[in-house]
Amino acid sequence: MHDHQLQSILRHMPAGIATLLGPELRYGFVNEAMQALLGGHTPTGEPLAEHRGGLAADLLEVMQQVYLSGRPYVAKAYPFASSDPELPNATATKRYFDLALEPLHDENDQPQGLLLFAVDVTGQEEARQRAHELSLETRRLDARLRVLTETAPQITFTVDAEGQYEYVSPQWYYFTGQPPTADLNAIWPLLIHPDDRLRALYHADAARAAGVGWSFEYRLRRHDGQYRWMLSRALPELHAPDKPVFWHGAVTEVHDQRELSEVLRRGEAELRFLADSIPQLIWTATAEGFIDYYNQHTGDYTGLSAQELGPTGWVALLDSSEQAAAARRWVHSVASGDDYEGLYRMRRHDGQYRWHIIRARQLADSRGLRWFGACTDVDDQHRLREVLQTQYDELARTNRDLDTFVYTASHDLKQPLFNLRGLFEELRRTATFQDPEQEQLLAMVDEALSQLDGTLQELAATVQDQRELAAPTENLDLRSVLEEVLLGLRTQVQEVKATIDLELSAAPTLVYGRANLRSVLHNLLSNALKFADPNRPAHVQIISSISEAGQPQLTVQDNGVGMELRQDPATFFQLFERQNPQVPGAGVGLYLVQRILDSRGGHLEVTSTVGQGTTFTVHWFE
Amino acid sequence: MNHIVYMSRAVRPLSDQDLQELLDQCRRDNARHNVTGVLFYSHGNIAQLIEGDPSIIEPLFERIARDGRHSHVTKLVDKPIPGRSFSNWSMAFHPLESEGFTALEGFLLPNQVPPTPETLTIADALLVDLVRQAVFGANTPTTPSPNLA
Ligand SMILES: Cc1cc2nc3c(=O)[nH]c(=O)nc-3n(C[C@H](O)[C@H](O)[C@H](O)COP(=O)(O)O)c2cc1C
Numbered sequence: 207m208h209d210h211q212l213q214s215i216l217r218h219m220p221a222g223i224a225t226l227l228g229p230e231l232r233y234g235f236v237n238e239a240m241q242a243l244l245g246g247h248t249p250t251g252e253p254l255a256e257h258r259g260g261l262a263a264d265l266l267e268v269m270q271q272v273y274l275s276g277r278p279y280v281a282k283a284y285p286f287a288s289s290d291p292e293l294p295n296a297t298a299t300k301r302y303f304d305l306a307l308e309p310l311h312d313e314n315d316q317p318q319g320l321l322l323f324a325v326d327v328t329g330q331e332e333a334r335q336r337a338h339e340l341s342l343e344t345r346r347l348d349a350r351l352r353v354l355t356e357t358a359p360q361i362t363f364t365v366d367a368e369g370q371y372e373y374v375s376p377q378w379y380y381f382t383g384q385p386p387t388a389d390l391n392a393i394w395p396l397l398i399h400p401d402d403r404l405r406a407l408y409h410a411d412a413a414r415a416a417g418v419g420w421s422f423e424y425r426l427r428r429h430d431g432q433y434r435w436m437l438s439r440a441l442p443e444l445h446a447p448d449k450p451v452f453w454h455g456a457v458t459e460v461h462d463q464r465e466l467s468e469v470l471r472r473g474e475a476e477l478r479f480l481a482d483s484i485p486q487l488i489w490t491a492t493a494e495g496f497i498d499y500y501n502q503h504t505g506d507y508t509g510l511s512a513q514e515l516g517p518t519g520w521v522a523l524l525d526s527s528e529q530a531a532a533a534r535r536w537v538h539s540v541a542s543g544d545d546y547e548g549l550y551r552m553r554r555h556d557g558q559y560r561w562h563i564i565r566a567r568q569l570a571d572s573r574g575l576r577w578f579g580a581c582t583d584v585d586d587q588h589r590l591r592e593v594l595q596t597q598y599d600e601l602a603r604t605n606r607d608l609d610t611f612v613y614t615a616s617h618d619l620k621q622p623l624f625n626l627r628g629l630f631e632e633l634r635r636t637a638t639f640q641d642p643e644q645e646q647l648l649a650m651v652d653e654a655l656s657q658l659d660g661t662l663q664e665l666a667a668t669v670q671d672q673r674e675l676a677a678p679t680e681n682l683d684l685r686s687v688l689e690e691v692l693l694g695l696r697t698q699v700q701e702v703k704a705t706i707d708l709e710l711s712a713a714p715t716l717v718y719g720r721a722n723l724r725s726v727l728h729n730l731l732s733n734a735l736k737f738a739d740p741n742r743p744a745h746v747q748i749i750s751s752i753s754e755a756g757q758p759q760l761t762v763q764d765n766g767v768g769m770e771l772r773q774d775p776a777t778f779f780q781l782f783e784r785q786n787p788q789v790p791g792a793g794v795g796l797y798l799v800q801r802i803l804d805s806r807g808g809h810l811e812v813t814s815t816v817g818q819g820t821t822f823t824v825h826w827f828e
Numbered sequence: 829m830n831h832i833v834y835m836s837r838a839v840r841p842l843s844d845q846d847l848q849e850l851l852d853q854c855r856r857d858n859a860r861h862n863v864t865g866v867l868f869y870s871h872g873n874i875a876q877l878i879e880g881d882p883s884i885i886e887p888l889f890e891r892i893a894r895d896g897r898h899s900h901v902t903k904l905v906d907k908p909i910p911g912r913s914f915s916n917w918s919m920a921f922h923p924l925e926s927e928g929f930t931a932l933e934g935f936l937l938p939n940q941v942p943p944t945p946e947t948l949t950i951a952d953a954l955l956v957d958l959v960r961q962a963v964f965g966a967n968t969p970t971t972p973s974p975n976l977a
Contacts, residue, residue: 494835494962496904496955517904518955533954540958541966 222303222324225310226254231269231320233257243286243303243324260286265305272307273320281305283331302331360456365440367414367451378457383429399425399433406438417442417450423460435461487552487562487581489520493574495540509555525551525559532564540577543568549588552581560585603805607719610801614725616662621732623662625697627655681717684710684750684760691727698735704744706731713750713758716826722802729799730822734764737820753825760824768816799824831865831879831913831952832889832906835959836898838872844923846897848932851919855934858917863888865914868963869921870938874898875959879912905955913945938964 213235216223222240226233230253241248245259258266265284272279283302306323355362355375364373371390379386382397398406402424413420419441425433440455481488482502490499496517505511508523521533528550539546546566551559566579630651639645688708692699699706716723731746738744742765749761800810808827814820842850847869858864858878863885865878876892878885886906893901920936923929930937941960944953 495958516907516951516955518951518958520951521954522949522951529950533950533957536954537957537961541961 221326222322224248224322225319226269226273226322227310227319229270229273229317231255231266231273234319240322240324269307269320269322272309273317276309276311276317278309279307281307283327283334301326301328303327358456360458362456363440363454365410365414365453365455367449369411369414372452381426381428381459397427399427401425410438410440413440414442414453419453420455423464426457434459435464486583489579489581491517491566491577491579493540493568493576495536495577497579507552507554523553525553539566539568546577546579549584561588607805610798610805611721614721614798614802618721618725618728619662621728622694623655623658627659630655679717679719681715682720682723683715685714687720687723688727688748691724691731694728695731695735698732702735702738702740702744704735704738704746707745707747709747710750713752716750716758718806718826722806726799726802726824729796730762730824733796733822734762734766734820737764737766737769739765739767739817739819753828755828757828758826760826761821762824763819763821765819768814768818768820770816771812771814829879829909829911830882830885830907831877831909832885833875833877833904833955833959834889834893834901835904835962836874836901838869838874838898839896841872842869842897844925844929847919847921847923848929850897851932851934854917854919861888864912864917866917866941867919868938868941868960869919870963870965873963875963877914877956877959878917879909879914882908904959905952909952911947913947 216235217237219237220239222237222243224234224236224240224244232253233248233250236244236248236250243259244257244261247257247259249257254261254269255266265281268279268281282304284305286301286303287299303324304327306321306325308321308323310318310321312318356377358375359377360375361377361381362373362375363371363378365371369391371394374390378384378390379388382388382393384393384397395403395407406422406424409420409422419439421437421439423435423437426436428434437458437460438455439458440453442450443452443454444450478501484501485503486501487504487507488501489497489504491497497515497520498517500512500515504515508515510519518533521529521536524532532548532550535548536546538544545568546564548564550562550564552562553559561584562581563584564579564581566577568575568577570576634648639648685708688710692706698704731748734746735744745765747761747763749763751759751761753759796810803810803824803826806827808825811823811825812820813823854867861880861884863878863880865876865880867874867876878888880888889903889906893903916934918934918936920938920941922938926937929935944956944960946953948956
């Protein structure tokens with residue numbers, strides 16, 4: 207082989223080759239690869255130290271050592287920060303070379319220089335470094351996994367396709383109390399609650415056969431002999447395309463959660479049961495005010511399903527006049543959180559409306575703010591109250607009637623008694639009695655009269671309790687009642703020489719209580735006679751007519767002394783009020799008249815002029 | 829004629845641009861399909877009422893429910909109604925920059941939402957008032973439904 211041929215081969219070799227000559231290590235032969243490695247500038251005959259390119263100082267020193275000692279040296283994976291001139295912005299890519307430093311000797315075995323031989327091992331080096339890093343990382347992950355598996359509260363495990371346990375974390379031993387020597391595969395199934403064993407084993411086997419993961423719960427015997435609910439979950443480790451060979455999983459104690467959720471489930475079921483069995487409309491609504499649960503009874507009562515009612519359909523069940531206000535109130539409660547309460551009529555499936563109290567309150571439960579509502583049927587109570595109210599009103603009226611009757615009766619009887627007393631005194635004064643027994647008889651009559659007077663007064667007090675004495679009404683002929691009354695007032699009529707005119711044809715009859723009518727007429731007439739003007743003969747006109755409103759009315763007009771009317775006519779008739787102090791008994795009568803008229807829905811009007819007379823108008827019913 | 833009311837949550841706050849795009853698209857498509865109603869939006873809360881032929885609005889609701897812009901779609905009511913209560917389709921929300929919106933057809937500020945139509949039953953008017961309150965809060969001065977007044 208020719209020398210220059212050899213040189214050409216060496217020059218183009220993919221490994222770097224150079225000779226460095228003499229103790230100064232001057233550049234001799236440098237092939238292309240080496241030239242690139244050294245930064246491109248390798249002037250032949252110049253010492254390496256002056257043109258060392260990318261060569262580090264330590265390497266230069268080592269080369270000098272090799273030259274001096276004459277012992278070859280190989281630097282493995284030596285890094286060169288090659289500033290590749292072909293890369294524009296000279297990204298210093300690090301490359302690695304195995305550098306062989308071989309001393310050269312002349313024929314006399316004298317050191318002549320060094321042969322430098324560089325093989326690019328960057329690929330291998332990087333792979334080695336990656337492998338190293340990977341192994342570090344793996345070790346780190348391994349450690350972490352170990353810490354996790356051994357400190358997590360779960361039992362972790364690895365099981366193979368045949369169901370043989372490859373690994374179980376120490377928690378298994380803590381939990382079960384089994385010795386580390388226990389045969390896992392034999393013991394584990396025995397620790398499963400007999401009622402759950404078959405199911406648990408079947409689940410796991412079936413999942414392994416199907417190549418899928420699993421998740422199921424079973425009871426496992428704890429070291430203290432108690433069975434605790436555990437959740438077993440595992441996933442297959444897939445090595446495509448083969449079938450999975452391992453399942454990794456964890457067993458977690460879920461006993462407390464399970465018990466709790468069991469209690470909750472039972473609690474919820476019990477509450478539902480309660481809510482569904484009580485005869486009340488019970489419902490819940492979201493924080494926004496949409497009803498999301500109606501109990502069974504709501505369906506029974508309304509005849510509508512929860513679906514048909516919808517989140518706001520309840521309002522349509524109310525009486526149409528009450529819907530708007532009820533809806534507005536609900537919007538307000540939802541906005542403010544204020545309790546909702548109202549009394550509404552709610553339509554039943556058969557169309558009947560029944561009174562309900564609707565109450566709702568906002569409470570927080572596990573799902574956040576919610577509304578809890580109830581509609582209580584108070585229809586019976588409500589109706590009862592209405593009946594009671596009517597009865598109460600009736601009783602109150604009857605009471606008033608009785609009250610009036612008592613006053614009327616006692617007052618009516620007083621006048622004849624007064625007359626009787628007068629007659630008796632007159633008799634006593636004028637008649638002479640020889641028989642002392644007759645004198646005794648007179649004393650007895652006197653006493654009887656006093657007794658009667660007393661009895662009358664007592665009656666006024668006690669008769670109030672005689673509830674059965676209601677005043678029934680009847681169709682009365684005014685003329686006959688008036689004549690009766692005038693007969694009783696005969697003396698007074700004669701006393702004032704009164705003429706009485708009756709003008710009754712326009713309304714000759716009246717439906718009224720007889721005693722009440724008599725009392726009214728008696729009082730008005732006796733009043734007219736009492737206040738007669740002594741300077742002229744009394745004239746009393748009694749006119750029965752029909753008012754503009756079509757109701758009967760009676761006018762009693764006299765030509766008596768007349769009276770000063772006060773501003774306020776209401777106080778005019780006050781009990782025992784005396785208009786004319788010189789005339790006894792005025793006021794009481796008018797009070798009675800007013801009470802009687804009042805109790806029948808009528809009233810009394812009066813006009814009067816002093817010195818000319820007084821006119822009373824009785825409006826019987828208006 | 830049916831109407832559907834639902835509420836939902838936007839998966840992320842809708843920007844003015846999101847809202848305007850939705851407004852434009854819905855105005856166009858709803859007019860084309862004779863769908864009327866209203867949409868309320870505020871702080872990620874959404875409520876919408878749509879009315880129209882069930883053969884149109886049922887699939888529309890399905891499409892809306894699957895729309896990735898919102899979740900937790902809860903249908904509150906879906907039932908026949910005697911007639912429409914809304915004459916077109918509009919959207920009420922608070923844009924960050926309201927200038928560009930006020931002139932837009934079908935756009936309303938929450939406090940401009942007209943009273944809930946009287947043609948709705950009281951139960952439905954209550955529902956609309958409740959969803960509006962749920963979206964805009966209790967303090968937005970809106971005119972209550974005249975049937976609730
Ligand atoms: C909150 C919300 C409301 C929407 N309302 C309507 C609507 O009323 N009408 C409509 O056509 N699309 C509405 N969309 C848009 C639809 O979900 C859907 O994007 C649109 O109908 C186009 O559907 P397509 O791309 O399948 O044709 C709404 C979307 C969202 C997020």
